[in-house]
Amino acid sequence: MTTASNTPGKKGYPKFVHTNRSVEYKTSGWKIDADGRHILFTDGCGIGRVRLVGTRAIETFPLKQIKRVRLIKRADGFYVQFCVRAERVVEHIPTGDIVGIDVGLNAYTTDSDGKTVDNPRYLRKAEKRLKHLHRRLSRTKKQSRNRMKARKRFAKAHLKVQRQREDFARKQANALVTSHDLIAFEHLKITNMVKNRHLAKSINDAAWGGFLAWIGYYGAMHAIPIIKVAPHFTSQKCSRCGTMVKKSLSVRTHICSCGLIMDRDENAARNILQKALENGTAGQAGTTTP
Template structure:
């Protein structure tokens, strides 16, 4: 399964409709979770049936695509099944009892509710939320894949805009020549990792390098009046700072992992949790 992400462009009314769709998906997910709490013996299929009850009861829920409502119910069941699995495995500590979402940032469509244009550069959402046609901008090319290979389409809200993710059902393989090398990795706190040859990779510490900018952005949020537009703008700026750090961390980890995998045939590492080592 490949996930391709594109940034979307539209007008303010379209982005407001996206926000309404995300809030509706959150409502459906929380309602299904409440339904399971009141009726613990209900299963996944009962939650999917309950989506039809919500659509008949609440007009704003009926505006969302039916398969998008089912996808929200599946999210609720994923949290429930994860809790059951943790109980069966007798994991020490908290078992992860399902919680209600307060700030959901995505809505997921399945095979209906959207239509990709022939040029693969724009997508139209056809449910009653009124999102309409959004332009796509990204480096990936969707012409290599058929429409029936796209199993899921997600609208994701981030600090710097709205993104569309395409989940494509395809088997990806890479041909690499054997190197005959083996390596052991020891993850640490001061160093990013130390391998069995004594080579250490320093921790980039992206958060520490941008700490001064973070503090300044946080002070600006604290000085603004709660509920004002200026506070919303300051919060958005702070969110962009955090988003940049998360992208730097992911880019560093992915590139470094790819280099290690391509250079060695066998990689051994300890299954440790950094949270327990701190």
């Protein structure tokens, strides 16, 4: 929800956590009007009463369920985020399909049935525009009005890409959970991978972390097992005979002496699924099958 008026004051912040770009309240220090269109911050830090703009009807939630209120500054305005405790359970309609997925650079995901979802290269596409906006920003005079405007434009373009990315991840995760009864994926150390400079851009671009978190979220809602497996040898091992076939990142096809010739990522996805089934539901984040 965007707030249209008032900006937070810079005086003392007594009762809440204050980070760089957000202010967080727990269950006190704020009050919502009965109409749900205004929120009053009552702790005397100078924010006061703020009008809420947006489509969600926060007043329909019992007050007790609102555990946290966060005031966030974004490039295009201030947002009030309400953390609401709610049990959302969806009846999962069994599909009889189980799947292992491999996240990669060539495809967003490749699954153990060989299906791929293309990588949305939003950032690459938007990069040209971002670069242009950045050049314009750096040509403006310091502390000028034009600089302020240029900075805002740049930040907004960035924000747009971020939102597209998040939206894509959420939709993909939901579709995947809806159409399967079990999902296995590799537990990736994303922070380590991002340290590799050449991979970093694409990894951030695909935003796997968010994607995998959404799978966990929807998996819990549908009460299906989501199993993370250790990422060892999943791309080297032959998914048919178990032989180790060493290959560098640039080798895209798995070719084994047993005769199996398969896309590298599909082979990995099959290994991921096999691993998950061998470990049973002892894997992390798993819930039992309904």
